[in-house]
Structure formats: structure tokens, C-alpha cells
Amino acid sequence: IHLTQSPSFLSASVGDRVTITCRASQYITSNLAWYQQKPGKAPQLLIYAASTLQSGVPSRFSGSGSGTEFTLTISSLQPEDLATYYCQQLNTYPNTFGQGTSLEIK
Amino acid sequence: EVQLVQSGAEMKKPGESLKISCKGSGYTFSSHWIGWVRQMPGKGLEWMGIIYPEDSDARYSPSFQGQVTMSVDKSLSTAYLQWSSLRASDTARYYCARYRESHSLYESSGYVSDPFAFWGQGTMVTVSS
Numbered sequence: 001i002h003l004t005q006s007p008s009f010l011s012a013s014v015g016d017r018v019t020i021t022c023r024a025s026q027y028i029t030s031n032l033a034w035y036q037q038k039p040g041k042a043p044q045l046l047i048y049a050a051s052t053l054q055s056g057v058p059s060r061f062s063g064s065g066s067g068t069e070f071t072l073t074i075s076s077l078q079p080e081d082l083a084t085y086y087c088q089q090l091n092t093y094p095n096t097f098g099q100g101t102s103l104e105i106k
Numbered sequence: 107e108v109q110l111v112q113s114g115a116e117m118k119k120p121g122e123s124l125k126i127s128c129k130g131s132g133y134t135f136s137s138h139w140i141g142w143v144r145q146m147p148g149k150g151l152e153w154m155g156i157i158y159p160e161d162s163d164a165r166y167s168p169s170f171q172g173q174v175t176m177s178v179d180k181s182l183s184t185a186y187l188q189w190s191s192l193r194a195s196d197t198a199r200y201y202c203a204r205y206r207e208s209h210s211l212y213e214s215s216g217y218v219s220d221p222f223a224f225w226g227q228g229t230m231v232t233v234s235s
Binding site: 031054090092094096097 | 141143150151152153155165167168169201203206217219220221222223225226227228
């Protein structure tokens, strides 16, 4: 299953609402996770089952969607959100990742 | 506290063998699937495969099948990723990561998947002549 994220690069200001889209090449119900990878660090799980917030993740992050189209939303961008964001499908092996969305803070 | 601690950076020559490790602590090692993820320099994440420590059931991505071998030593709570003959194209950072939830041996006999909720710090492998 191929995942396509859009946009690949995003520049936004502190306080902005940011949305990243992930499209799957096949139907995957809600079997999708989102990760954040800050520069030089290991990825961290943000969202699983398309919309369930992982424990400890700030509530400004949310996920939605099912089937083939999913979104990750940051309701009010913070400086510490500078990172690359990846979606991952958990429907079939291999559990592929999207190509990533690099988020820059203006 | 759940921790995954990986072995240190490696510099190898093409054709050499290598085994890197990932030691788990703070949880029941045998009942949580562990996966390996490759990140080539400046690139995205690639799912390599997963292994279930209880019975060493390993499932590989077709892209990595035959190129690497995953294994575990339950007595040491440690997972391993090894190469028999490295290539320059294996230069990357390799992460181990643990499934969010535990799975029983019965559950793990079929398709099982879960997000990676805990990650190691990564091991940088550089292959150059």
C-alpha cells in the first residue's frame, strides 16, 4: 500500500491552524498512525487508529479520516512543532510510511 | 519506564558483516512485537520488519527480505538486526521500536499490527571503503 502525503513542505506561523493530508492507494479503514520526528531525534507517535491521541500528546494535535483519506491537524501551531510528520498504514504488511511532510515555522 | 537502548554507531567496509542491538527494559520483553525502521540520510522512514520475542516469529518487508536478519535473545531482553555482507547503500540510521500494546502468542499467530509507541535512539551505520 502506497501512502502519499501533501504537502511535502509546509511553512506556517505560530498560532496558525495546519493540516496535513495522507492518501492511501487502497482502502485501509482506520488503520493509520501519525508520527512526529523532530530534527536529530527518533520519531514519536502522535495519533493511532486515525483519530486516537497517544497519551501525553498535546490536545492541539488531532486526526481524522477513514478509508483512503486522512488528515492530521495542529489547531494552533507552536514553535516546538518544527518537525517532519509521517503517516503509517497498519492495514497490511509491510506497514508502509508516507514520504513525510516537513513543517517549517515562519 | 519503557526504554529501548540501541548499540552505538558503526563504521564498516563493504562486504563486512554487522549485528546491531536493541535492549528493552521496563516492560515484559517477550510479549511486545519489536520492529526495525531504516532512515537513509535526509530521507524518510522505511518499515523493515517486525519480530515477536516470545517465539522469534519474524515478518519482513519484501524490500528487506534476504538482505537482513532479525533475531532476539529473550534472556537478555535484546533484539538484533544483522547483515552478512554490507553494501554502501546500507548506510542509514536504524531504529528499533516497540508496538504500543502487548499481544499473546495466539493473537500473534495471525496478522497483527500496532503503531510503534516506543523508539530507540537509533544506530547510525556507515558503510564506506
